[in-house]
Amino acid sequence: xxxxxxxxxxxxxxxxxxxxxxxxxxxxxxxxxxxxxxxxxxxxxxxxxxxxxxxxxxxxxxxxxxxxxxxxxxxxxxxxxxxxxxxxxxxxxxxxxxxxxxxxxxxxxxxxxxxxxxxxxxxxxxxxxxxxxxxxxxxxxxxxxxxxxxxxxxxxxxxxxxxxxxxxxxxxxxxxxxxxxxxxxxxxxxxxxxxxxxxxxxxxxxxxxxxxxxxxxxxxxxxxxxxxxxxxxxxxxxxxxxxxxxxxxxxxxxxxxxxxxxxxxx
Numbered sequence: 001x002x003x004x005x006x007x008x009x010x011x012x013x014x015x016x017x018x019x020x021x022x023x024x025x026x027x028x029x030x031x032x033x034x035x036x037x038x039x040x041x042x043x044x045x046x047x048x049x050x051x052x053x054x055x056x057x058x059x060x061x062x063x064x065x066x067x068x069x070x071x072x073x074x075x076x077x078x079x080x081x082x083x084x085x086x087x088x089x090x091x092x093x094x095x096x097x098x099x100x101x102x103x104x105x106x107x108x109x110x111x112x113x114x115x116x117x118x119x120x121x122x123x124x125x126x127x128x129x130x131x132x133x134x135x136x137x138x139x140x141x142x143x144x145x146x147x148x149x150x151x152x153x154x155x156x157x158x159x160x161x162x163x164x165x166x167x168x169x170x171x172x173x174x175x176x177x178x179x180x181x182x183x184x185x186x187x188x189x190x191x192x193x194x195x196x197x198x199x200x201x202x203x204x205x206x207x208x209x210x211x212x213x214x215x216x217x218x219x220x221x222x223x224x225x226x227x228x229x230x231x232x233x234x235x236x237x238x239x240x241x242x243x244x245x246x247x248x249x250x251x252x253x254x255x256x257x258x259x260x261x262x263x264x265x266x
Contacts, residue, residue: 001030009034015088015095016075017046020064035068046070049088059143060092060191080105080127082157090145091121097188100249100260101127104186104212107262108132115182115203116140117170117196118189122150122163129159138181140166140173170196174203183209190214190258197233201265208239208266214249217259222248226261240266 005027012021019038023031035048048068055062064073073089079098086093101124108114110133116125119139128134141147150165166173185200187193193215200211215226223246231241244262252258 001033005030012038013095014042014045015086015093016077017044018073018075018088019045019048020051020088021048021067022051023067031067039068047072047075049073055092059090059146060189061090062088064089079123080131082123082126082130082153084121084123084126084153085149085156086121087145087149091143091149092146093121093123096250097123100247103247104128105131107210108134108184111135112183113181113205114138114184114186115174115178116186116188117174117199117203118187118192119150119165120146120188122153122165124186124188125150125163126153126157126159129154129162130157135162137163138166138178139163140168140170140178142167142169171199174199178203180205185209185211187212188214190216194229194233197230198237201234201237201239204265208264210244211263211265213261213263215259215261216252217248217257219255219257222246222257222259223261226259230261230263234265242266 008024010022012019031050038048039045047070049064050067051062052065053063074087077084080102105127108128112134114134114137116139119125119141122139125137125139128137147165147167154160154163179202182203185203193213234241242264244264246261248257248259250258
């Protein structure tokens, strides 16, 4: 392939032994060539998938086609000393959040109760159980496939005594089962964080706690609008917000970033 074509092939992800790439329309006639090249360079890769649609829908899934290797979408991904079984066609999973997952895990204090509003296949929850002394991690997701994998991942990593997988809408689950239980709440789904911030406040213990609030920030004010939102929303519930830290996790679009605010709520 000439250099001008190679430059059009965007960065790819490797999840377990599956590589996922987004091939531009002009290069689709060469998709098998690209897939074979990826397998030659990365010897442990057994399957190469081309992502043919954006991440979308209620469960944030995407359409994938096999362009090289074994015809499958399920794999086992290893991260932070843990193993995660995942089907990339049925659930959302990003290996690019590994650093962020570990960063949050290191903040957990002994004896904490953690509620994860959008737990997916359980990556945050399993890592927290494996590498901290949290006594309970409630892990909610409304995608049945994700919860099935979450249950499997808690078993694989032997953390079933502390990780509690729950199938359902986070708002309903918190209101009926988990109100006022958490020392810390995770909201690792920026698309829904503002809609569910009131749920995070309900999940915290009456004396308050910590919320990891994920959102999208635009340059030049990456964090200001998000911080203004959480402070105003918390004030309507009689709560105060202290910013413990902020971080741009990754680029999402032109001048738009996936960000996180670590918030102390009192």
